Amino acid sequence: MEHQFDVIIIGAGLAGLRAAIEIGENASVAVLSKVFATRSHSGAAQGGIGAALANEEEDNWEWHMFDTVKGSDYLGDQDAIETMAKDAPRTIFELEHMGVPFNRTDEGKIAQRAFGGHTSGFGKAPVKRACFAADRTGRVILDTLWEQCLQRNTQFFDEFQVLSLMAANGRCYGVVAYELATGALHSFYSKAVLLATGGAGKIFKTTSNAFASTGDGMALAYRAGASLEDMEFVQFHPTGIYKLGILISEAARGEGGILLNNDGERFMERYAPVIKDLAPRDMVSRCIMEEIRAGKGIDGKDYVHLDLTHLGEDVINSKLAEITGFARTYAGVDATREPIPVQPTCHYMMGGIASDVDGRVTVGNEETPFEGLFAAGECACVSVHGANRLGCNSLLDTLVFGRRSGMEINRFVQRVDFQKPATDFEKTAAAKISGLMQADGKEKIGDIMSRMQEVMMDNVSVFRMESPMTEALEKIQELKERYQNIALQDKGSCFNRDLLDALELGHMLDLAEVIVMGALYRRESRGAHSREDYPERNDETFLVHTLVRFTDKGPQIFNKPVTITRFQPEERKY
Amino acid sequence: MKCNFIIYRFDPAVDKENRYQEYTVDAEPTDKILDCLNKIRWEQDPTLAYRYSCAHGICGSDALVINSRVELACQMLVRDFKTGNNFVIEPLPFFNVIKDLVVDLKPFFDKHRSVRPYLISDQKPPQKERLQDSKTQAFFEPALRCILCASCTSSCPITRTNPDYAGPAALLRAFRYIFDSRDTATDDRLEKIDSEDGVWGCKTMWWCTDVCPKGIPITKCLGQIKRVLKKRHS
Numbered sequence: 001m002e003h004q005f006d007v008i009i010i011g012a013g014l015a016g017l018r019a020a021i022e023i024g025e026n027a028s029v030a031v032l033s034k035v036f037a038t039r040s041h042s043g044a045a046q047g048g049i050g051a052a053l054a055n056e057e058e059d060n061w062e063w064h065m066f067d068t069v070k071g072s073d074y075l076g077d078q079d080a081i082e083t084m085a086k087d088a089p090r091t092i093f094e095l096e097h098m099g100v101p102f103n104r105t106d107e108g109k110i111a112q113r114a115f116g117g118h119t120s121g122f123g124k125a126p127v128k129r130a131c132f133a134a135d136r137t138g139r140v141i142l143d144t145l146w147e148q149c150l151q152r153n154t155q156f157f158d159e160f161q162v163l164s165l166m167a168a169n170g171r172c173y174g175v176v177a178y179e180l181a182t183g184a185l186h187s188f189y190s191k192a193v194l195l196a197t198g199g200a201g202k203i204f205k206t207t208s209n210a211f212a213s214t215g216d217g218m219a220l221a222y223r224a225g226a227s228l229e230d231m232e233f234v235q236f237h238p239t240g241i242y243k244l245g246i247l248i249s250e251a252a253r254g255e256g257g258i259l260l261n262n263d264g265e266r267f268m269e270r271y272a273p274v275i276k277d278l279a280p281r282d283m284v285s286r287c288i289m290e291e292i293r294a295g296k297g298i299d300g301k302d303y304v305h306l307d308l309t310h311l312g313e314d315v316i317n318s319k320l321a322e323i324t325g326f327a328r329t330y331a332g333v334d335a336t337r338e339p340i341p342v343q344p345t346c347h348y349m350m351g352g353i354a355s356d357v358d359g360r361v362t363v364g365n366e367e368t369p370f371e372g373l374f375a376a377g378e379c380a381c382v383s384v385h386g387a388n389r390l391g392c393n394s395l396l397d398t399l400v401f402g403r404r405s406g407m408e409i410n411r412f413v414q415r416v417d418f419q420k421p422a423t424d425f426e427k428t429a430a431a432k433i434s435g436l437m438q439a440d441g442k443e444k445i446g447d448i449m450s451r452m453q454e455v456m457m458d459n460v461s462v463f464r465m466e467s468p469m470t471e472a473l474e475k476i477q478e479l480k481e482r483y484q485n486i487a488l489q490d491k492g493s494c495f496n497r498d499l500l501d502a503l504e505l506g507h508m509l510d511l512a513e514v515i516v517m518g519a520l521y522r523r524e525s526r527g528a529h530s531r532e533d534y535p536e537r538n539d540e541t542f543l544v545h546t547l548v549r550f551t552d553k554g555p556q557i558f559n560k561p562v563t564i565t566r567f568q569p570e571e572r573k574y
Numbered sequence: 575m576k577c578n579f580i581i582y583r584f585d586p587a588v589d590k591e592n593r594y595q596e597y598t599v600d601a602e603p604t605d606k607i608l609d610c611l612n613k614i615r616w617e618q619d620p621t622l623a624y625r626y627s628c629a630h631g632i633c634g635s636d637a638l639v640i641n642s643r644v645e646l647a648c649q650m651l652v653r654d655f656k657t658g659n660n661f662v663i664e665p666l667p668f669f670n671v672i673k674d675l676v677v678d679l680k681p682f683f684d685k686h687r688s689v690r691p692y693l694i695s696d697q698k699p700p701q702k703e704r705l706q707d708s709k710t711q712a713f714f715e716p717a718l719r720c721i722l723c724a725s726c727t728s729s730c731p732i733t734r735t736n737p738d739y740a741g742p743a744a745l746l747r748a749f750r751y752i753f754d755s756r757d758t759a760t761d762d763r764l765e766k767i768d769s770e771d772g773v774w775g776c777k778t779m780w781w782c783t784d785v786c787p788k789g790i791p792i793t794k795c796l797g798q799i800k801r802v803l804k805k806r807h808s
Contacts, residue, residue, distance in 0.1 A: 041628065099692065104705075108706050134715075210629065
């Protein structure tokens with residue numbers, strides 16, 4: 001089936017929906033999502049969205065910018081970070097005007113709370129900067145934006161999996177998608193395609209991410225010739241529920257929760273004397289792992305305690321209701337009376353599709369534009385998070401750059417004419433699907449997937465070293481070969497999850513390879529990338545963005561400089 | 575330990591009517607029911623269809639009938655059931671089955687759309703945020719917990735007898751906007767649901783409240799709408 005729209009948006013999380021709202025009636029737009037829009041993983045965001053509103057205490061955007069730069073371990077591009085920090089207050093007011101039910105202060109203003117790495121006076125003390133709606137901030141923003149789209153009659157194609165970008169000669173002409181309910185292929189021709197497909201946490205065994213977070217957009221762009229940037233920077237959130245990885249928001253510590261080791265010691269006081277438990281995520285995750293290595297995990301096991309018992313039932317029930325529910329349901333813990341067992345969990349991809357502050361996807365280190373292709377949100381790398389993202393900057397990223405992408409796309413579609421590609425991309429996609437359906441290999445998708453997740457978790461997570469990662473790269477490449485011999489057992493055309501699993505696994509294997517290659521290439525420790533064999537940050541060689549591009553000869557690594565404007569790199573202490 | 579799963583199956587391409595298929599799964603007491611379904615799919619039968627995503631009760635994808643009660647498969651653990659490790663899994667009632675445990679939720683979202691689920695205001699917003707009292711917000715806060723999983727609407731006995739009834743989930747969304755001080759379409763919203771297809775369709779049977787996986791007192795929220803309407807009528 002053929003469709004034609006000015007703009008195709010892939011992904012119905014916050015970045016995609018915000019862009020759709022911006023494009024509104026200026027152009028015809030369709031939003032494609034592999035899950036129903038409100039199931040998007042943005043809805044799982046808990047703690048808040050950062051903006052220097054100064055509603056609770058003195059604050060300004062320059063402090064926010066500095067914290068983000070320092071949090072990124074100086075790898076974030078400072079022009080982009082400035083754009084985001086300056087635009088943050090406007091973004092919050094806009095959300096409020098759309099109806100987002102933020103918690104309020106006694107005066108009725110938007111309430112704010114402390115979050116990791118956010119400080120006043122350029123690092124002097126924690127500051128209340130995160131605007132929130134209890135601990136379901138992502139959920140209520142997602143609902144609000146989706147409902148704004150309903151009001152505007154935005155056209156959704158729910159449960160459509162994109163198979164390929166129609167890309168040739170550095171230009172994108174649309175996408176080919178698979179309709180899950182019927183198995184039909186659809187060609188969507190467009191002037192512009194926006195990728196807003198989120199993260200890829202499912203590459204790792206323990207993750208806070210949804211099953212849908214399989215990095216489809218990143219992999220599609222990569223295969224179409226776009227560069228992936230800084231993919232080795234994978235955030236492990238310090239407080240996932242033990243064994244399960246389910247997120248316990250940083251808001252728990254923002255409201256005063258503390259981490260304790262087996263001796264009952266508040267160990268973060270030792271590592272970050274100024275902001276303690278509110279140190280950035282990369283640091284806290286490493287500290288937890290250090291405690292565990294020193295035998296100070298609870299009962300000698302690989303977890304520590306997150307203690308909220310002193311906060312009182314009022315705070316817990318009104319501001320942290322969801323996470324206490326998770327602790328009760330999944331860990332059998334009443335967080336008002338006992339500590340929650342936690343360990344680091346794969347949470348966020350700082351890296352992504354190399355793109356600029358207006359969502360334009362760039363190719364190569366000369367920053368040639370990929371005509372008609374845009375990216376925003378977690379799947380993009382602008383880069384505002386650099387080597388480590390601060391909590392409550394991801395929702396901000398999706399909304400600031402989702403909107404800016406929408407604005408740029410509005411300008412772009414005015415300027416260009418429709419063009420149909422010379423290649424029949426639907427035919428290629430159909431061949432791929434029938435190839436997968438008819439394959440009679442011996443390999444099981446589930447086996448390859450769990451092996452990949454183990455390899456990545458064991459060798460490429462919080463701490464990294466040359467030789468285990470070299471082995472991991474070989475193993476991932478082996479798995480890629482085994483993937484060529486998979487067989488689907490479901491040959492049907494209605495809700496064929498087996499086929500979806502196969503497609504997603506192919507995407508994740510590509511990305512896993514890029515992550516390990518980047519992590520091997522970067523012989524230094526910076527932000528979330530911590531090399532035990534190269535424990536120091538090396539600005540002389542590695543104050544650069546890693547870029548990986550897919551070529552006929554396989555993945556090629558190169559780099560590009562970091563934009564530094566106001567803040568020169570310094571040692572990162574908290 | 576061994577768990578026995580009897581699962582509703584229906585593939586429109588081959589089945590004339592639904593059937594039940596039995597699987598045995600090796601599960602821990604702390605495994606989620608969703609984990610068990612995944613084990614079946616990955617290790618035994620990849621043709622089994624069901625929806626899921628976040629796997630911790632926030633995306634609203636996996637509401638199913640588990641042992642005759644509507645539950646989220648990712649929010650219930652094996653140990654939560656006192657049924658001798660025997661599980662019967664069926665799709666949500668009321669909606670048409672597309673395949674196995676996957677139902678067509680279009681009617682659900684059409685109902686949602688019918689209550690105009692977005693803030694309507696005839697006031698020009700200020701430069702900064704509009705002010706709102708915490709207490710005002712606390713009143714409609716329970717409705718913000720809704721994850722649109724359709725558990726309530728599919729369980730409601732009235733939904734089943736009157737297909738035009740808006741149903742608890744949509745009315746809960748109406749409640750959210752009626753009591754939001756920033757919304758100025760209150761009169762119009764109330765008028766639109768002042769009927770048997772609207773809030774008076776609710777006969778206070780509490781099934782919605784009983785099944786809600788987020789613990790929202792839906793019946794009480796709908797009662798607040800009725801109270802306002804009664805006051806206006808008298």
